Amino acid sequence: MEIFTETECHPLPDGEVRVLGAVRCVTGAMTRVEMGGRKLLIDCGKPQGNEARGWSFPQEAADSDALILTHGHFDHVGAIGDLWKKDWTGPILGTRATLDIARIVLEDSCHLTHWSPKDTKIFLEWYDSSTKALRYDHPDARIDGFDGTLVLREAGHILGSASVELVSPLSRVILSGDLGRPETPILRDPNRTWDDSRPVDFVLMESTYGNRVHETEPEEVEAKLLEVIRWAQEQRGHIIVPAFAIGRTQTLLYHLNALVESGRVDGLPVAVDTPMGLNVTATYQRFKPLFDREALELYAHGDDPFVFEDLYAVNRGRDSAKLDDVEGPMLIIAGSGMCTGGRVVRHLQELLPDPRTTVLFVGYQADGTPGRRIQEAAKDGGSVWLSGEDVVVKAKIETLSGLSAHADGPSLAAWFKSIPGVKRVGFHHGDPEAQRGLAELVRGGLS
Helix, strand or coil, X not given: CEEECCCCEEEECCEEEEEEECXXXXXXXXXXXXXCCEEEEECCCCCCHHHHCCCCCCHHHHCXXXXXXXXXXXXXHXXXXXXXXXXXXXXXXXXXXXXXXXXXXXXXXXXXXXXXXXXXXXXXXXXXXXXXXXXXXXXXXXXXXXXXXXXXXXXCCCCCCEEEEEECCCCEEEXXXXXXXXXXXXXXXXXXXXXXXXXXXXXXXXXXXXXXXXXCCHHHHHHHHHHHHHHXXXXXXXXXXXXXXXXXXXXXXXXXXXXXHCCCCCCCCEEEECHHHHHHHHHHHHCHHHECHHHHHHHHCCCCCCCXXXXXXXXXXXXXXXXXXXXXXXXXXXXXXXXXXXXXXXXXXXXXXXXXXXXXXXXXXXXXXXXXXXXXXXXXXXXXXXXXXXXXXXXXXXXXXXXXXXXXXXXXXXXHHCCXXXXXXXXXXXXXXXXXXXXXXXXXXXX
């Protein structure tokens, strides 16, 4: 078996796999697969942080016959507006949950980038008319002219996330999408059951944490979260959680619900100050059949895992602005996860100088993002530039790594090794060190 790191083009018996985005970096996933007589675009994301410098929309992406979405995160769907501006007219396929979440993300992106209401309306109408929902594990060949089958497999990353399996008369390709951690709350584990009747010509897989092992296991998350909460209660300070609206917010609510329902946390107001996060949480609640057994059992016993006492939804901006003046303790979940915009920036401007404040990061902070700069400034008592203002960082900075929605190196390698008969494997969606680390793990289990 051949292993490739940092390689952008991989030949197939009847075409090629060309990695157009997330090359030697984590964000901006975009891959074009040419096989079965068609060019299929897998994801259409935009890079973030330093990875966005010098980025331009690749023309090869517009030269595609269909778009298949693995999931709805911005770095996998954020460039769909650029595709639309190219007068692209193909179908957009994914699970129903992915298509719904992607629409929420795209509408939010239009507002953040100051699209006109007219353009936003036309774009979203085009998106709605272009989408076609697919089911997990169901072969689908509804792409005009595609001589083959398309199957989406559960990826366990966020609601509706999928790995993509493409089979033509001459080629078989599997693209992992982003893979979730086994045994995490709410969602089922990534699929590890594959047909062994024919070999796999090529596997393209993410490598975000390919050279790392998660230090905090899912069952340890609540203990760490409880420690952070009790310190804030003693200080009567605020906890600011810059949380990704999709996946991370819902998982955090799940753990907070467990702490409240068990009586371990009492009298702590929790404000969900992210309209997009509230919309996505409602989407999660609509797709309960996709949940794992434990989450379904909670519902069966009358416990909605996203609702508990002292939980408040903050929809209006003027209500958001008042939260910083409320006497603590209080926990505020606000977007965005890397502090690049949204309501969390104002909270940070107001509360970072207060030593009673805790900033709790619950996700990866890409190089060059304000979130990463806050982490670095906290080490030497420095300051960070936020929305035109130099803000001193005196707050306590904590990281809750157990909420990561990405599989670590050993879990990624175990997923790969569940696929029989692989001829070639390549990596993307990770920095070069992560790709090389994952390559070693994959190679280590081979005879």
